[in-house]
Amino acid sequence: MSHLNIQEKYGLVIILLSIVTRIFVVSIAWNYGIFITAIKQTAPGTLFSELGWIAGLAQGLGSLISPMYIVISKKLGFKLTFFVGIFLCFLSLLASSFVPSEHFLFLTYSLPYGIGSSIIFVLGSLLTGMYYPPNHKYHVTATVSISLGFPIGFLIINPLNESLLKYYDNDWQLVQRIYSVIVLILMGITSLFFTDKYSNKIEHQMEIRDEIAYKDEFLSIKSKHLSFIVRFLWLFGLVCNSIANTSILTNLNGYLTSSGVDSAELKLDFVILGLADGLFRIFLAIIGPRIKKNLSSMYILASFFGFILSNLWADHIVPLFNTIYCLVFGMCPAVLMSLMYSVNTEITGTNQIEKNYTINVMMSGVGIIIGPLLSGLLLDTSDKNYDKVFKMAYRFYFMCIISYSLMKFLLLKYSIRVCKQSREDVRLNSYSPFKNES
DSSP: OOOHHHHHHHHHHHHHHHHHIIIIIIIIHTOOOOHHHHHHHOOSSSSSSHHHHHHHHHHHHHTTTTTEEEEEHHOHHHHHHHHHHHHHHHHHHHHTTTTTSSSIIIIIHHHHHHHHHHHHHHHHHHHHHHHTTTSSSHHHHHHHHHGGGGHHHHHHHHHHHHHHHHTTHHHHHHHHHHHHHHHHHHHHHHTTTTTTTTSSSHHHHHHHHTTOSSSEEEEEEHHHHHHHHHEEEEHHHHHHHHHHHHHHHHHHHHHHEEEEEEOHHHHHHHHHHHHHHHHHHHHHHHHHHGTTTHHHHHHHHHHHHHHHHHHHHTTTGGGGGHHHHHHHHTTHHHHHHHTTTTHHHHTTTTTTTTHHHHHHHHHHHHHHHHHHHHHHHHHEEEEEEEEHHHHOOOOHHHHHHHHHHHHHHHHHHEEEEEEEGGGGGGGGOTTTOOOOOO
């Protein structure tokens, strides 16, 4: 069997491992909202801002140091680094199940689980990108497909959380102990097969050095100043986008409960949200290869829908249509998380694509930390007025629309086309031989 065939087949193994670990490990942090509700019920004196901070740190803290994961994986290897990530998650859940007070969760849950789950998340994307580099015809499909672990995890973990908490009378510590056993089992299985051994690393590194995003061409910005502005607008949009998304997702359970939604409808709404998220990701995986030079446009579209929906939720327009809102809102997290790796080739080319991706994750992590904290402060100071959370969210979505739109305008107006024949002239952002197409 040729190396190419082995690479293709083992790439599927990496995709499967990435999806499974996202479902049963990373999704625990992303579905922590129901634990917040349970902790609040068992310790009513705990502030929402503190609980939001605990959840936000677990989702975003590890993202802040994500560029370090590249350095660590080069030293230790992907397999060992991946093992360390899952082990931290196991240790975190086990320790959190024995803390005497929820205040200790900053130390036992937020810090170790945040780092561990981020290692799993980032390495899954990086290794998938190595097996399916930007010039591969399935690059976008593969990198989007691994993100399906989030909506599938949403469909599995969220109802499982609710069922376990109900069965064990809101004993959230016992539930976390159960999850630690699940993570321990996964640690023993997945770590054995998570390797870059069969990827074409040499070819991939050559493509990065020559900055060839596709076999024939790629788009980039000639001016370094404009390139910096484009990058700034992109990262600013990511921060705002993450703040808006996490503010809503962290508090959606509490909002629907306070609105009088019964248990059956609550489950239905979250199932629909998870299904919608998953369907949007499948849709992106299908159309992604056809629009791979315009993936950033999807961020504008998703932000627009987020802006409209958060307005509707805040103003209680047709409140009986919460289910429909959840259906459409699934697009927002789907676009933000699934295209974050692939969109790099449009914004910065393939030069240091792994580094640029981890910077994206880092800035997204900033928003993930800020979102629950700000929304928690709003709830604490407004007697649990969830309308203020949604109003805050639509302001951030509006900033996303402006930022992404300006970025897209600059990309369209000032981009240049570098052809395959000019490969030898392309060196480290030196585009002097090429003229602006426009």
